[in-house]
Amino acid sequence: MAQRRLQFEVYRYDPNDPRAVPRMDHFEVDEEPMMNLFTVLNQIREEHDPSLMFDFSCRAAVCGSCGMLINGKPRLACQTLTTTLPSKTTLHPLPVFKHVGDLCVDTGTWFRGMYQNIGSWVHTDEEFDPQAVEQRLPNDLMLEIYELERCIECGCCVAACGTANVRDDFVGAVTANRLARFMIDPRDQRTNLQYYDVMGTDSGIFGCMGLLGCDDICPKEIPLQKTLAMVRRKMALTGLKGK
Amino acid sequence: MERVLTDVLIIGGGLAGERAAVEAAMRGHDVTIISLIPARRSHSCAAQGGMQAALGNMAMADGDNVDVHFNDTVKGSDWGADQDRIRLFVEAMPWIVRQMDHWGIPWNRVVAGKFSFHKRGKKHDAENKKEKEGLITQRDFGGVSYWRCAYTADGTGHTLLYTMDNVAAKFGVKVHDRVEAVALIHDGKNCLGAVVRDLRDGSLRPYLAKATVIATGGFGRIYGKSTNAIQNEGTGCIIAQDTGLVPLGNMEAVQFHPTALVPVWILITEGCRGDGGYLLDRDNHRFMADYEPEKQELASRDVVSRRMIQHIRAGKGVEGPYGQHLWLDIHHLGRQHLETRLREVTDICRHFIGVDPVKEPVPVLPTQHYSMGGVRTDIDCAAYGLRGLYAAGEAGCWDMHGFNRLGGNSLAETLVTGWVSGTKLSEYIEKGFDASFSSRLIDEAVAAQQARIDGLINSSGSENVYRLRTEMENVLLDNVHIFRNGPNLEKAVEALKDLYARSKKIKLRSHGKWANPELGLALRLPGMIRLALCIAYGGLKRTESRGSHYREDFPARDDQKWLKRTLAYWKNPDDGLPTLEYEDPVITESPPGSRGYGESQVIPAEGKK
Numbered sequence: 001m002a003q004r005r006l007q008f009e010v011y012r013y014d015p016n017d018p019r020a021v022p023r024m025d026h027f028e029v030d031e032e033p034m035m036n037l038f039t040v041l042n043q044i045r046e047e048h049d050p051s052l053m054f055d056f057s058c059r060a061a062v063c064g065s066c067g068m069l070i071n072g073k074p075r076l077a078c079q080t081l082t083t084t085l086p087s088k089t090t091l092h093p094l095p096v097f098k099h100v101g102d103l104c105v106d107t108g109t110w111f112r113g114m115y116q117n118i119g120s121w122v123h124t125d126e127e128f129d130p131q132a133v134e135q136r137l138p139n140d141l142m143l144e145i146y147e148l149e150r151c152i153e154c155g156c157c158v159a160a161c162g163t164a165n166v167r168d169d170f171v172g173a174v175t176a177n178r179l180a181r182f183m184i185d186p187r188d189q190r191t192n193l194q195y196y197d198v199m200g201t202d203s204g205i206f207g208c209m210g211l212l213g214c215d216d217i218c219p220k221e222i223p224l225q226k227t228l229a230m231v232r233r234k235m236a237l238t239g240l241k242g243k
Numbered sequence: 244m245e246r247v248l249t250d251v252l253i254i255g256g257g258l259a260g261e262r263a264a265v266e267a268a269m270r271g272h273d274v275t276i277i278s279l280i281p282a283r284r285s286h287s288c289a290a291q292g293g294m295q296a297a298l299g300n301m302a303m304a305d306g307d308n309v310d311v312h313f314n315d316t317v318k319g320s321d322w323g324a325d326q327d328r329i330r331l332f333v334e335a336m337p338w339i340v341r342q343m344d345h346w347g348i349p350w351n352r353v354v355a356g357k358f359s360f361h362k363r364g365k366k367h368d369a370e371n372k373k374e375k376e377g378l379i380t381q382r383d384f385g386g387v388s389y390w391r392c393a394y395t396a397d398g399t400g401h402t403l404l405y406t407m408d409n410v411a412a413k414f415g416v417k418v419h420d421r422v423e424a425v426a427l428i429h430d431g432k433n434c435l436g437a438v439v440r441d442l443r444d445g446s447l448r449p450y451l452a453k454a455t456v457i458a459t460g461g462f463g464r465i466y467g468k469s470t471n472a473i474q475n476e477g478t479g480c481i482i483a484q485d486t487g488l489v490p491l492g493n494m495e496a497v498q499f500h501p502t503a504l505v506p507v508w509i510l511i512t513e514g515c516r517g518d519g520g521y522l523l524d525r526d527n528h529r530f531m532a533d534y535e536p537e538k539q540e541l542a543s544r545d546v547v548s549r550r551m552i553q554h555i556r557a558g559k560g561v562e563g564p565y566g567q568h569l570w571l572d573i574h575h576l577g578r579q580h581l582e583t584r585l586r587e588v589t590d591i592c593r594h595f596i597g598v599d600p601v602k603e604p605v606p607v608l609p610t611q612h613y614s615m616g617g618v619r620t621d622i623d624c625a626a627y628g629l630r631g632l633y634a635a636g637e638a639g640c641w642d643m644h645g646f647n648r649l650g651g652n653s654l655a656e657t658l659v660t661g662w663v664s665g666t667k668l669s670e671y672i673e674k675g676f677d678a679s680f681s682s683r684l685i686d687e688a689v690a691a692q693q694a695r696i697d698g699l700i701n702s703s704g705s706e707n708v709y710r711l712r713t714e715m716e717n718v719l720l721d722n723v724h725i726f727r728n729g730p731n732l733e734k735a736v737e738a739l740k741d742l743y744a745r746s747k748k749i750k751l752r753s754h755g756k757w758a759n760p761e762l763g764l765a766l767r768l769p770g771m772i773r774l775a776l777c778i779a780y781g782g783l784k785r786t787e788s789r790g791s792h793y794r795e796d797f798p799a800r801d802d803q804k805w806l807k808r809t810l811a812y813w814k815n816p817d818d819g820l821p822t823l824e825y826e827d828p829v830i831t832e833s834p835p836g837s838r839g840y841g842e843s844q845v846i847p848a849e850g851k852k
Contacts, residue, residue, distance in 0.1 A: 016444050016757035033564060034506055034596055046709040050761035051753035055280070057472045060509040060591055062401060063284040079594050100421070100443055101758055108281030108420040112412070121409035122347040130338035134345075136377030137352055143583065145349035146395050149402055153283060187347055 004031040007088040008040065010052070014101045024090070025049070037070070037077035037091075041103075053102035061219060064154035067094050068103050074156035076219045094159040107155045114171070118179050118198045122188045135187065148181040151222050157214035169203040173214035173224045176205055176231045183234065192238040200235040208232065244689065245448045249275040249417075250672060252436050252452035254424045254479055256282030258400070258654065259636025260458030261407040261416070262661025263668075267454075268414040270669045275417045277439055277450065279474045282408050282418050286460050286472040287657065290400025291512035291587060293382060293392035294658075295651040296336035300378040301353050302369040303360075307389035309333040316652060318838045319386045319543050320645025321790035321800060323493065323808065325829040327622055328643040332659050339658045340379060340393050347406050349395050350379040351584070361519025361575060363539055364529055382584075383517035384650040386543035386840070390517075392651040397512050397587045400654055425695075425766060427455065427482050427632070428688045434632035435680055437482070438692045440766070445757040447692055449685045453678045454631045454668040456624075457483055458661070461614035461637040465771050467716030469611040470503050470510040479638045481770030483618045484777075488628035490810035490824065492619035492640030494774065495781035495792050498648055499725050500612030501547040506565040507595050508610050511588050513650040516540040518584065520573035522551065523604060524559040527570070538840045545647040545791040546841035548609035552725050563606055570604035577601075609725060613637065613653060615644045615791070616778070619810055624664035625671075627810070631678075633668050635660035642808065645828070646790025699765050700755040704748030708765045711749070715742055715772055723779045728795040732783035739779055740819050743772045777811040777821045784823060785809065787846075799844035802835045806848055 006029050013022040027044045038059045045052045057063040059078045066077040069092040071085070097105035114120065151174060158164045158172040179199055182188040199205050208228055215224040251267045253260040256278030264274045276282060299307040312333040317326060344350055355376040359368050362383070371380075384392045395402040411418070424437040428449060436451040462477025463469035483489040501522070502511040516522070522540055524530050534550045535542045542550075551569055554560070560567030573581060573588075578601045581589045585600075592598045592605050618634035619627045620641050626632040634641070636657040643656060672678075722735035746769040755762040787801035788794050808828055811821040837843050 014757060036507075036595070045760065049753065050709070050751070051759055053758065053760055057280055057284045057474055058286065058289045059473060059507075060289060061594060062289050062398070062587060063280075063286075063472065065280060065284045081595075081597075106421070106443075108418075111281065111283070112418060115409060115412040119413075121406075121413045122345075124345075126345070128342050128345040130342070132341070134341045134350075134379055138377060139352040139354050139380070142349040142352055142395070146398070146402065149349060149395075149405065150398060152288075152401070182347075185347060185349075187345070 004087055006031050006040070006082060006085070008044070009088070009090040010103070011092045012102055013099070015099060016101070031082050035082040037080045037082070038066070040082065041077065053100070053104045055104050062152060064152035067154040067156045067159065068092065069094060069159070074159040074217055076154060076156070079219060094155055096158050096164050097155055107153065110155070111153050114175050114178070118175060120178055122182065122185065123190045124187060125189060137186065141184070145181055145185055148177055148222065148227060150220050151177055152220055154219060156217050156219055157224060160213035160217045162211045162213060163207050163209055167207065170207045171204055173228060177222060177224060177227050180227045180231050183231070192234065193243060196235055196238045199231060200239055205232045205235050246685070247275065247448065247450045249273050249450065249452050250454070251275070251668060252277065252450050252455045253458055254437060254456065255285070255458035255460060255638065256418055256420065257285035257458060257460055257636060257657065258287035258404055258407055259657035259661045260456060261411050262658050263456050263458060263635050263665040264416045265407065265410050265414055266662055266665025267669050268411070268416050272669060272672065275419060275450065276411070277422045277424060278418060278420045279423055279442065281420045283404055285404060286475055287404045287654070288401045289472060289510065290654050291397040291510060292384065292514035292517065293394030293399045293651050294340065294654040295384070295387070295391045295649065296340040296393055296655065297333065297391055298337055298340065298379055298381065298393065300375050301380045301390060302371050303383065303390035304381050307391055311388050312336070312391065314833065315387050316643065316649055317833045319647050319649035321647055321838060322802070322806065322830070322835040323496070323645025323789055323828055325622070325642045326831040326833060327829045328641055330831065331622065332643050332656065335659050335662070336655055339655070339662065343403060343406060343658070344379065346410050348402050350393055351395060353378050353380040364521070364532065382514055383541065385513050385516065385541045385547065386538070386649045392514070392517065394514065396583060397514055397585050403654060423478065423763070424482055425692050426688060427486055428685060429486055429629055430681070430684060431488070432630060434629045435678065438688050442758050442763070445759065447689050449689055451680050451685070453672040453676060454633065456664055456668065457618050457632070457634040457638050458636050459638045462771070462774050463611045463614060465715060465775050466611035466719050467713070468508050468720060470500055470508055471611070476767055476771055477774045478767060479634070480617055480774060481767065483626060483632070483634070484773065484813045485770065486629060487812065487814045489626050489632065490619045490628065490812045491777055492616055492642060492810055493646070493808050494616035494777035494811050495785055495809060496615035496646045496790060497611060497778060498544055498613035498615060498791050499548040499609040500544055501551055501609050502571050502607040503610030503612070504591065504596060505563065505568045505606040505608050509591055509595060510612065511571060511591070511605060511607060513544070515571060515573050515585060515588060518580065519576055520571055523570040523572050524554060525561045526559070530554050530559065535840055542840040543647050544650060548725055549793060551609050561606070568606040568608050571607045572604040573600050574602060574604065613648055615646065615648055616640055623667035624660050625667065631671070633664040635664040642828070646792055695766060696762065699749060699751055699762060702748070702750045704750045706745045706749045707752070708749050708761060708768055711742055711746055712764065712768060715739065715775055718742070719775055719778070723782060726793055726795055727782055729783065732779055735779040736776065736783055739772055739776045743769065743776065743819065746772055773813055773821070780820055781809045781811055781823060798842070799846050801846040802848035803846050806835060
């Protein structure tokens, strides 16, 4: 197969620079076997423009740092092989999150706010006893929790969400999924009404329009459609019954 | 100038830093974590296989106890570790695992009844007892006597880090992300915090603290080809050593993991072999059974990595587009197993190289994975050389790993040293410690860093920072890898000395303003080369083979001369080489002996007990 010369149009803007205006920069890179966008962006920075800002950490699709719009779709750059791309690709930062510069957005502040808002930890009155054997729990349930816990908070589902894109206060699928993980965990002693306080609102689960862009694009294939349905049903029933 | 004042400053938001933060916060201290990236994106999240704790819950763990865990860890370290730390560690691990369970980790649990598993090329049967059902289960790992590794599928680091970060949020720990500590602030005796560069706008500000913890993880990226995340450049070790007062311990002890995915160097967990995976050569032969009849694929990592390279050198490697490699075969574990308990690994193989491990073997090669060396501390995790400075996790050399860390002992160590450092620094600042911060000292510390930045922006040099980094990586890959020898190490030391001199003449090709990434690397690179020099020079001087440090010209472990730990100081910024000092490891229970795997030529210590 003939080697392709890949073309990239990359969004550039540094909010620190008072003279900067957003623009698209053009770069070209020779395609190599097993090439992904981690390789491409580093090559662009090292050989063409050392000022280009982008985020990576694990480069193995487990840390969630490198979410960006790749030809308009939110995806993880490290996990995107160039063989899946056309010869011309556009790269933009994720929408919704505060822009930091070029392809970088501030997911850290957004997610920390989320942990505080929903109390993203096991709520329990039980004191830890270092002498005691652990609570017995069924393995199947642990696997179910892990399935939701696998979320890497890359922000792609928020960026793909019709509601989150037009409403700042909408929590997004990632938040519903995070709370769902605690709802099914017997170690968390919160009542349905307590979950309702944080999720049973218009900015919570009832703001979801069911477009399911989140489920379509989740890079970890978390079952968001099912989880959103579970949370909505639980919150609707709690709203009806008042308990 | 904005100043941040906090009781406890934690540099690094991975598991060790967060565990330390939680311990101090639970005792009522004001704690601030600074992190290059959002805390949950720290490299702890990439740990897959699990953590070792002698719980003895499942069938193949029946009979395990903390003494066996102790002995396995000592053997793994090739007697280079401090045994008082290992004792403290193995005793703590069972409650540490259960505390994480209390905080919400979905540990996989024991399912009662019969099950089968693969080991040593055969299928075996076992049965979990009814009375153990629902307790935390465990998997097999390398260099261990029992199945001891507690896990959540192959995403154990992920669940631990997320849960710990949740707990940190619960206890009001502040996390400032997208910032980088570029220097420690100290008065020659006490550590008083750090000068921090904001990676949003490039500004500098001092963080002042009564106690500071370095928890920045390993420095594998200096090898270029590494399973480490890209921020694992050793920044915490660099700024500690930069004080001239704090030594780095055993820098020559570098772990190479047997199974990184070719050619992207992503970790493929040891849990694959723990769960029954095999290493195969070009003839699809299970060669590890020939070299290591007892442990086979599950010898310690240093031994398996050496055997793999030895086998490739014997002409048995598989030719591939990226040179020679070997195969990791896990297909016989079955789709169900691979898509649940080894799901992340299966996804990684499919997504990154288009290989489906359900159907075919995976190309692997030993690759830099872990830094046993780091900021040398006492048993309280307090750094040598400066009061009020602590180190935890991979960044530290607390030294329970010696010259080879066992799989599953690193996640475990992050939590134990996090707990120890958080407890001990709290006791230190609770004992009426009165921190006084001299405004001149602070201003001078910030000004020194501003001068470095200005110097780089206005540099009259000509060196390209990325080219220098690539050269450094190649020096290490070519000369300071799994098999080492005197001539190559000498070559490496000379080349790195030259690179270090050139790193003072870096010329930026971009503007260097604000959050400029090229400037960030230019600030770090001289320190990274110093770390590389500590590895190469420490390795050159250590004329023996111990654990991961293997000298072809000195193949024996020499307990007569080298039962000691290297301490590497960088006493003067103009020095071209580290100053090496040595100390004895703490041996309390287990005198040096045979590991039971790997070649074991030993020169015994005479008169040393």
